[in-house]
Amino acid sequence: MNKLFNEQDESIAETAKALAHPARVKIIRLLLSKTSCVGGEITADLGLAQSTVSEHLRILKVAGVIVGEIEHPRVCYTLKPSSINTLASFLEQINIKASTAKTDDGLCCPLENPFEQKD
């Protein structure tokens, strides 16, 4: 059977998934704010059980968003910014589209609808 989605779409979705939890966003913000990298401070800052935080860290590691370096008995986590490049340029394309295309060039809907959408 044919694969439904291409590599790039899968990759973008995977990175997005890694960011798709407020705890993980908070972890990243923490790593952004510190000049030094944090170990178990992350657990303290999050207000979640240690095992839960460890799992969030694992997810971020698997996605390549962070890297962990062992400094026994701690682990020192660092951002790996290149991991988000594909997702970032995908979002960039959306913004380019926003600035380029206005409602006059064949779009059938206004790009920024001033009215509430009925759902």
Place this chain on the structure above:
Amino acid sequence: MNKLFNEQDESIAETAKALAHPARVKIIRLLLSKTSCVGGEITADLGLAQSTVSEHLRILKVAGVIVGEIEHPRVCYTLKPSSINTLASFLEQINIKASTAKTDDGLCCPLENPFEQKD
């Protein structure tokens, strides 16, 4: 009880979640590639059941990523680029960090680790 996460982190996570499935990424790419907005072509292009696609479209709508305008009997979908602004600038911050901070300024781990990480 105290809220665990702040508004912005929740918002970023929500937007990321909307993008966290290859089918939804593909839908967005489709809307990027078309000058005219598509109706049910999306369903045809995805290779998923109509009800499944409809659900993905609903998720994107709820997240504000797309807008649907009824043109009976179709619905015309359009990107709403402003919806991704918060997520985009979050990613931007990560990149800024990447270009600013090198390994010399107090980081305990190299930003781009040339070695495979043992897991």
Place this chain on the structure above:
DNA sequence: TTATAATATTGTTATTCGACGATAAACGAT
């Protein structure tokens, strides 16, 4: 070698997600 940190893993539970077929809803045209 034994204790002692910090982090990882395991087992469990409740919830959410993703997919589908079947059916409903909407409305313009006949």
Place this chain on the structure above:
DNA sequence: ATCGTTTATCGTCGAATAACAATATTATAA
């Protein structure tokens, strides 16, 4: 009023996610 076309909703199922406590792991220090 009925039909035809397109999209939305419902019900169901299995799989994945998120949380926690309890336990295991690991390597340095004593």
